[in-house]
Amino acid sequence: MDLKRICRGIIIFCVCFMLSVHSGKSQVKKEILQGAISKIEITPDIPVMLYGYGSRKTPSEGIHDPLYARAVVFENSGGKLVLVSTDIGSYGNEAYATIQKSILNQFSLKASELFLSAIHTHSSPILSLNRESGHPNNIIYTETLNQKLLTVIGDAFNHLEPIHTGCGIGYSPVGSNRREMRPDGSITLGRNPYGPADKEVLVMKVATADGNPIGAIFDYATHATSLGPRNMLISGDVIGLAEQFVEQILGEEVVSPAFAGASGDIDPWYRILPEFNTEPGWIPEPVLLGTLLGEEVVTVFRNIEMIHPGGAIKTSFETLECPRRTRNNENSGTSEDEETTVPVNITAARIGDDAAFIGFNIEMLTEIGMAIKAGSPYKHTFIITHCNGSSGYLVPAELYKEGGYEVTSTRFEIGSAEMVVRKALRMLYDLK
Ligand SMILES: [Zn+2]
Numbered sequence: 001m002d003l004k005r006i007c008r009g010i011i012i013f014c015v016c017f018m019l020s021v022h023s024g025k026s027q028v029k030k031e032i033l034q035g036a037i038s039k040i041e042i043t044p045d046i047p048v049m050l051y052g053y054g055s056r057k058t059p060s061e062g063i064h065d066p067l068y069a070r071a072v073v074f075e076n077s078g079g080k081l082v083l084v085s086t087d088i089g090s091y092g093n094e095a096y097a098t099i100q101k102s103i104l105n106q107f108s109l110k111a112s113e114l115f116l117s118a119i120h121t122h123s124s125p126i127l128s129l130n131r132e133s134g135h136p137n138n139i140i141y142t143e144t145l146n147q148k149l150l151t152v153i154g155d156a157f158n159h160l161e162p163i164h165t166g167c168g169i170g171y172s173p174v175g176s177n178r179r180e181m182r183p184d185g186s187i188t189l190g191r192n193p194y195g196p197a198d199k200e201v202l203v204m205k206v207a208t209a210d211g212n213p214i215g216a217i218f219d220y221a222t223h224a225t226s227l228g229p230r231n232m233l234i235s236g237d238v239i240g241l242a243e244q245f246v247e248q249i250l251g252e253e254v255v256s257p258a259f260a261g262a263s264g265d266i267d268p269w270y271r272i273l274p275e276f277n278t279e280p281g282w283i284p285e286p287v288l289l290g291t292l293l294g295e296e297v298v299t300v301f302r303n304i305e306m307i308h309p310g311g312a313i314k315t316s317f318e319t320l321e322c323p324r325r326t327r328n329n330e331n332s333g334t335s336e337d338e339e340t341t342v343p344v345n346i347t348a349a350r351i352g353d354d355a356a357f358i359g360f361n362i363e364m365l366t367e368i369g370m371a372i373k374a375g376s377p378y379k380h381t382f383i384i385t386h387c388n389g390s391s392g393y394l395v396p397a398e399l400y401k402e403g404g405y406e407v408t409s410t411r412f413e414i415g416s417a418e419m420v421v422r423k424a425l426r427m428l429y430d431l432k
Pocket of ligand 1: 120223264363
């Protein structure tokens with residue numbers, strides 16, 4: 001063997017050794033959970049039709065408080081998870097389909113890796129991309145929102161760094177069961193303080209590896225409707241104001257994305273009082289309730305001491321077809337009549353050993369979310385409603401007889417809620 005061959009052999013050996021060391025290092029680096037949270041303002045700068053109440057026939061008349069979209073990105077060993085909290089009412093199916101597709105394409109995500117969710121404020125723009133039925137201003141708004149979502153998620157991806165996470169639980173009286181019984185036994189939308197309500201304020205603290213907090217993610221079950229149907233101002237209402245309160249108290253570095261828990265039958269304790277005159281520009285109900293909820297988030301956040309590095313990310317997405325209710329009068333003659341099922345999109349994700357997120361494209365009543373939390377194999381299960389589309393109210397079987405607004409409105413046949421609970425728990429267990 002001549003000298004040249006020996007040298008070449010040595011060089012090849014060295015290069016292979018260096019490559020193996022390098023790939024080993026990047027392997028280790030990838031095992032570390034990385035994360036980032038970004039925020040972008042999405043307050044409309046033109047009057048828009050407001051979401052949530054059919055009685056409002058004219059566009060919005062001003063701004064009470066600003067709206068934001070907040071994006072959480074986690075990444076580990078190629079696994080990704082993007083949680084988007086948006087200060088809007090809902091992603092209707094049509095807008096969702098377009099926006100979801102654009103996000104998945106832009107960031108090479110699987111459907112299971114995206115939770116595109118709304119806090120369900122009823123003082124925000126209706127999303128629409130339909131030029132025949134949508135208000136022109138709302139179409140402009142929705143197109144702009146789509147671009148802003150790509151920007152805010154991209155910004156989070158560009159700022160990924162090793163992070164630690166930890167969870168804590170508090171409780172808040174801000175939401176109350178709203179299924180009030182009249183003397184004649186019928187159910188009306190009011191306040192039922194003795195009815196079931198998930199009072200948990202679930203908080204995930206996200207901090208950099210050297211301990212600097214960057215996120216206070218929280219989950220609470222209430223409608224964001226304290227401003228009521230007569231309000232014509234833009235607002236995040238109770239949940240949006242809680243997010244803003246938390247960010248103000250915890251400082252500029254901390255972003256606080258909120259998610260609406262199982263709140264189909266939960267309303268804020270107070271709704272705006274008609275003719276109750278206060279300082280101009282300051283409406284007490286959403287500010288007081290948002291502050292109260294935000295205070296609990298801050299208290300829980302400050303008490304979270306155990307934060308953990310690392311942790312695997314696992315995700316899954318399934319559409320469960322539930323039986324559609326047959327109706328004699330409403331919706332007759334629509335194409336929906338031919339459908340025999342209603343789709344329930346369920347998105348599940350696990351971070352590390354003790355936290356899971358489970359998203360639903362429905363407004364589930366609080367009892368259903370509590371059942372999922374109780375059966376979940378994780379210490380902390382974030383129920384995220386108004387997530388990845390919109391299929392309306394989901395009601396537990398025992399309430400169909402009682403009636404009331406949610407029962408009249410639901411498109412699901414009795415027994416669907418129980419199917420959803422079983423499916424959601426199966427998905428959570430499968431990620432273990
Ligand atoms: Zn609702």
